[in-house]
Amino acid sequence: MPTPRASGTESNNLALAGAADASGGDKVHMITSAFEHPSVPEPYRRLQRRTVEVKFLRPDSAGPVDPDDLRCALRPGTRLVSIMAANNVVGKDGLQVRLEGLWIG
Ligand SMILES: Cc1ncc(COP(=O)(O)O)c(C=O)c1O
Numbered sequence: 001m002p003t004p005r006a007s008g009t010e011s012n013n014l015a016l017a018g019a020a021d022a023s024g025g026d027k028v029h030m031i032t033s034a035f036e037h038p039s040v041p042e043p044y045r046r047l048q049r050r051t052v053e054v055k056f057l058r059p060d061s062a063g064p065v066d067p068d069d070l071r072c073a074l075r076p077g078t079r080l081v082s083i084m085a086a087n088n089v090v091g092k093d094g095l096q097v098r099l100e101g102l103w104i105g
Pocket of ligand 1: 009010084
């Protein structure tokens with residue numbers, strides 16, 4: 001059962017730090033976009049100083065994430081992909097449709 005949190009910022013910090021901690025100190029790879037709310041890249045930058053290698057996907061002319069860039073960035077050791085599914089600029093369809101078929105659980 002999810003535990004309610006005080007804010008989106010707290011939730012993002014906990015999720016990213018938790019995913020990194022679950023690695024048990026091993027070097028892990030995570031992927032996000034360069035188009036996230038600041039509460040995502042800031043914790044990632046802290047994690048980069050520890051054991052996390054982070055790939056920031058760049059937007060293309062069609063939207064925040066090119067699905068082919070994401071496919072190429074995935075590795076066997078990728079621990080987490082965190083990309084917002086909707087936002088107030090492109091809505092939800094633009095992002096979800098482009099990433100369809102890439103959900104890996
Ligand atoms: C995707 C996303 N994450 C986090 C936040 C930050 O949420 P909060 O202001 O509750 O910390 C926002 C706020 O707009 C958001 O859009």
